[in-house]
Ligand SMILES: O=P(O)(O)OC[C@@H](O)CO
């Protein structure tokens with residue numbers, strides 16, 4: 001079953017007393033009392049399933065690397081030429097997608113497709129992105145978590161919508177971290193027929209681990225984008241979402257857990273090796 005944005009279930013488990021939250025099959029949420037910080041949990045993932053995790057797949061842009069801001073900046077520059085502004089509702093539809101798929105959303109949703117084709121948008125933004133990508137920084141907690149899981153012997157990999165040439169530019173200062181990955185699947189990989197929210201890229205990544213095929217229920221995905229979270233669920237995997245704070249929280253509902261930053265993630269909650277004093 002492929003999850004569509006309106007087939008969203010969310011069950012809030014309380015981490016502090018107070019809020020009561022019920023959600024129906026769509027996004028309409030009724031909070032019966034004050035809002036507190038809560039951990040989202042997908043009803044399909046109960047504690048015992050959380051203990052099954054043996055492999056981890058990391059998204060990259062916006063999750064391991066602070067690169068989504070470059071896409072936003074370039075899109076704002078291009079839109080300003082048409083006296084239009086870029087906003088997070090459009091960003092939410094684009095992020096995580098393959099370049100051409102995101103470009104089509106961009107020109108159509110902003111109404112500029114008669115003046116700028118999706119293909120020409122990609123050409124126009126290219127030179128600006130090529131200058132920005134080499135300055136990419138790691139997101140908070142990314143290095144610590146990747147090093148910890150690798151040192152603990154947990155198979156880890158990357159599944160990113162970005163294309164090979166951009167991947168090289170973005171990661172050129174972070175070779176050590178990306179060298180710890182068992183493999184890296186990119187958006188222009190021949191096995192990735194459709195971009196996120198299709199499950200293609202995560203299923204391809206799962207197939208490339210060593211040994212027996214890994215059952216999706218044993219895989220935990222880390223994502224920042226709504227399309228990526230949906231792709232992970234469509235692949236039958238569990239997913240921890242680390243959303244940009246400007247993203248509408250309604251997009252958090254499909255994730256099995258939502259954390260503000262990778263620094264707030266506790267591997268032991270998923271049956272993965274806990275941080276030790278030296279790594280915490
Ligand atoms: O799949 P990720 O690594 O987030 O890449 C998406 C990127 O192409 C732009 O959003």
Ligand SMILES: [Mg+2]
Pocket residue numbers: 059060061062063095096223224225228
């Ligand atoms: Mg991402």
